[in-house]
Amino acid sequence: MYKRNVPPMVYYGFLAVLYLFLGALLPASKATQQIYHLSGAEYHLLLFSVQLPLVLFWLPAFFGYIKLNEYASLIKKSPEGPPYQALARGLQWLAWGLAVPSIISLILNTIANSHPGFHAVSLIVGGYISLLFPLIAFNIISNGSHALAQRTKAIVQVNGAKSLLFIFAILGTIFCFATFRHIDLSHAGNSLNPYYLPTWLVVVSLVVPYLYAWFVGLLAAYQMLLLSRHTQGSLYRQAFQYMAAGLTLVIISLGVVECFRSVVPRSGHLSISAILIATYIFELISTGGFILISYGVTRLKKLEEV
């Protein structure tokens, strides 16, 4: 996703500046201005106050994957190298997945604000892009954690698998309930819903992939926790536990954020709602996760540098 000669933090800087710049430059949403009785300047100030925390949340995410990538490069010739490279690539997709869909949605929604006919396209494209990043990320992370677990012989236990399925069943049911209450289930071809897609297509191309991504993500989180208990070497294990705990927090919190975003698609209208606050809380938790990953990986790196 990035060339070797460009430091990855430059990409963060570019994405952050681009996002804030677009927010300041693109025309204000008339609907939002009317709802909150805002002038153009007030709208942009409000948008900036919503964008700024998001941009700050991206920073530890980029820092976390860069640190993990550095560690994976240090041990690339060892048997653990490829699994760690997979984890780093997965985190990279998660970090980029925080930034890229936000920027694309901002652009598409601005176009849709001035061309109402484009509104459906904007929501559909934004929805699929939001799905794409965690789907790829959780899949790659799961491959990495599985490969590490196989090396440590940390096999998934029956009770662990049952707990995992129980958590997934609860989360999946809440997600399906929240999604389907917006949809006319009696007509599979009806696209009069917030997703602007026929019901059958919402199920096949959004609900099923999201559920798959979250299950794979939860499985990866469980395997990392299992590994953090079974991996050998007291000093190595301490560092690994920070990384595993961080990865688990990131997977769960970003899974919840994606759940909010899929249940309430990005409409393009700035809305200070409970969902926005909940999204921020979970993004903040994921930031804590990325910080834990960075801390754990820094300690792991130390083992390879002295």
Add this chain to the structure above:
Amino acid sequence: MATSPTTLYIQVVRITHVYLGPAADRFINRQIHNHLHKEPEKISPADLEGLIAWIRIAVSLITDNSELVEEYTNQLESLANRAADPKKNKRAL
């Protein structure tokens, strides 16, 4: 019979594995290469004293837990004593 050089290296890695896990062999290889300027498999009992001193310094940089550093280096010193005294080593084996 004296401890063969390969066995000695493997034994050092085995002790280190308890503390550094999968990073153990890379850690020991690095210490031997960088400080003793030897191939890891070619270390002899005479090299162990110097190696342990370097390992003590390196591990102290990794952790503040002095008890753990002591425990680890004590185990390596026991190995060094056994390696230096073939009779003891034979009994240990």
